[in-house]
Amino acid sequence: MIRVSRSAIPASLKTAAAIELPKVLAFYGRQPSKSSWKFTAYREPAVAAELKRLFHKKCAYCESKMMTVQPIDVDHFRPKNAIRTGRHLIKPGYYWLAGSWNNLLPSCILCNRPNRYESGGVTVTGGKGNDFPLMGTTLPLPRYAARSRVYREPQLLLDPCGKVPPSKHLRFFHDGKIEPKPLRDGTPSPRGKATIKVFALDRTELCDARRDVALRIIGELERLEEEMQSSAGPNGARRRAYHLRALARHLTDDQPYLEMARQLIEARQPGFLTLLPDMLRYYWRDQAPPLHNFKRRNR
Template sequence: MIRIARGPEPAELPPVRARELARVRALASAGSLDANAVGGAYAVVKDALWKQQAMRCCYCERPAMECAYNDVEHFRPKARADRLDGTVHAGYWWLAWTWENLLFSCPNCNRSAKNDAFPLESGCVPLAAEEHPPGQERPSLLDPCEEDPVESIQFVFDGQHWQPVGRNGSTRGQRTVEVLQLGRPELLTLYGIHVEEQVRPRIDAAHEAIAREDVPLIGSAWRRVRGLLSPRMPFVALSFDAIHHFVPAPVRIQWGLELPRPPVRGP
């Protein structure tokens, strides 16, 4: 997961929001609101989100080469919110059409992993109905539009797999990994393929150039390594930690090889 910048709100969304809020507000006050009642009119911005996020899932960063069969994800869930203590609360229905609450996600992250989970830090005050974030609410999940997830999640090679974990003991990073199941077997397989097929060949070329002490060749090889951090690439956060792993800081310093922070993915 890397940071995401939303562009301006698409013009299609405000009229949908006005219409749907008026309809759903009445259902909420009658206590008869569920996901079906919220409906799916927010999908009017799905294509815009897909393009802005460079056709990547906001959480796992896998490629989504087609907009269809993927989801508009609500960071604050629209119909119900499940806390870590097992309690179930009403969802954030009033944010179901709010641009700042919407992301593009693969169905595996959205429906199978996160689903209705929205854990909060202990002691904070949840948003009241129709209150807008942040208020006094402190989510336990990282919002890639509000903070840089790379600061809190690290990919570590355990000898077999590249496992995402909380960086420097970050509990919010670890909790996000667990709730989004970023270490699920399917993703571990994709992470491994990405490192072997995309990262390793470029790293091997850089190591070969370093062994020859061929400065121009080192420079061109390193530019290809840094290309892994382009916002249009998949699994950028994984690439960042894999590069650190294969080319440690002393080697980079010795040869003047800069490794910038992963970029912001946006329009």
């Protein structure tokens, strides 16, 4: 999961939501919570199209490339029909946010829909569904509330378009595994822990996919380290440029598991990521490169 700046609301969603919201509020103002409104505004084709563009056709939660094998689910980050937090299942959900652009994210089926999956050799239940855990024993807002109140709720799930960078709470490893990052006091981040559990970010197939990408990244980095330390002359410069570009390819926004790539490279060569754009420019323009003290490290 990486942080993404949300674009402006698609015009067709703005229009459709403005028509739908008063009807939704009236419906939930008089109906018991057993029935639910059939929301349609968020199904505007421009919504899925803009979310695909914004997230480069990746799942907002697991960063897998989706479009090869499945269409996207437009997920309501705050669930619209019901909210599961702790042992509570509360109806309705955040119905007034069903057509809110800030509440919509592109998700793969496995992150979004409840299902059983393998993790560490055991079968567990995961996939978001109606899950929206809050810290402690807090219960969600029961009815329509202003946006400022909603965003003050002590939510546990990390929002890819939120203020808090997911990188502060999620830690990736070169074998594809993921863990909640330790906080300052050494305890695992509760937000990281909840996010991993709810979106099943530790499912075996996903860990395997991340591991394969991690192996390629580490391989490219090792080759670059060797070239930086040994190559001289024009051929050496060409080889360094080749490996720099190969490594940089893993760091463009459209690549899967970008947060993992950043963490692996930063852990192995601290400071290198910030220099990489300048180094690439050097190799394109044939100018003096910025210095980076490449270190040989064990995997």
